[in-house]
Amino acid sequence: MAGHPNPPDAPDQIDESPLEGLRSRYGRGELAYQVTADGAPVFPPRLVAPGTGGPLEWRVSSGSGTVYATTVLRGREEPPRNLALIDLEEGFRMMSEVVGVEPEEVCVGMAVAVEFDAEAVPRFRPR
């Protein structure tokens, strides 16, 4: 009896998930992102390049960016805090928080730089 007819090109097990790939780099203080074969930036990380399904490679950002959109979350059980989308200078965008200023003072277009907290979570500060 022949073996199970698995296709010979069945994918290998994923060694490191995109999420773990990012977390391990955050742990080293690297604000990582991915690039396609053409060098186009990709974030959040994923298995394959959007649009083509092609390969992706990790890169490390300078950590400098600008605020693309911002809000102040005013919950009943916590002090007001910032939530923002940051455009990094390499051309990718991520959700984060701008700290070091009052949340209301964060504005679209503000120049910011990354810093990592004790849990290796990237946040941004005006630069």
Added chain:
Amino acid sequence: MRGRFAIAGIGESEIGEAAPGTSAEDLMVQASLAALADAGLPLSEVDGVFAATTQLPMGSVSLAAQFGIRPRYTDATMIGGAGPIAFVNHARAAIAAGLCEVALIAHGSTQRTIGRSRASVQEISPYEAPYSPRLPLAAYALAASRHMHQFGTTAEQLAEVAVAARGWARENPRAWSREPLSVADVLAAPRVADPLGVRDCCLVTDGGAAAVLISAERARELRCAPALVLGCGEAHWHRHISEMADLTITAAVDSGARAFAEAGVGAAEIRSAQLYDAFTITPILFLEDLGFCAKGEGGPFVAERGIGPGGELPVNTNGGGLSYCHPGMYGLMALTEAVRRIRAGDELALAHGNGGVLSAQATVVLGGAGTA
């Protein structure tokens, strides 16, 4: 498929706050029976069920089980509040393919009774989770902040959307919020996620809605004037807000273009529009993306040309998700209201649904008998 299918019946459940223990199925059942009665069709004729709600992962299966019917076509596609309008597309495709004949589209939610966080468990991206983003609210606040920055849209213009919705709700005895509301009231309300305050956010109410879709040929033999499906389109470009390429441009650009191209009409010919108003920023975005005005002009459109009673374009004429009822996935109530507008004499009416965080979009253009 233009004009070959019609909404032959519509119905809604009780809305507002249901009795303790009432389920999402119960409200879907109420609404579905009302829609079938409206169409003049018996339950036994339903052979296609299209139902989804955040509370039931297998919505169409749950609804059919409540009714004890055994449909030959089922669809529980979950794309949030765009889903009920996308079901119009799916249902007519299924009928056109001969897979069913009488399609029942339904939604129900008891999010007020059981609490919003239990009714709609948010799927938080692990890349956003470290920042506890309070979704969906925060996503819409971010979109509003960007629109204000890029186009000069003001908090007053956002408030006009809530005031217009309330204007319609005051004419609708079934609406949940009917007390007078001014721009000053909206601006003075507590902020929840800048620039949005509580009056910029939709209601949290229980409710269900349903529609019966059949061939236009058959619909003409039934008791109600059919609302012809002239064009319908779906589109989605992103799932999470941090993946959205431009926070001021939604996939409604595509869903609307598809619906209008099929219908063979443009935004200028639409007499009334039901634009899913989860937050005051959303009708502004959809007015732009559907072509009722140029990109960036949604703020001036609502403030100067008007979308409330007496305005240039009647929008959310039941009071919308902001003042009529918001049962989590409001899209089907946009559809039922558009059908009412056709029955009331609008030659062309539009309904637009939005799901997730501006993620999934679906648009339908309905026409009266003269538009076939």
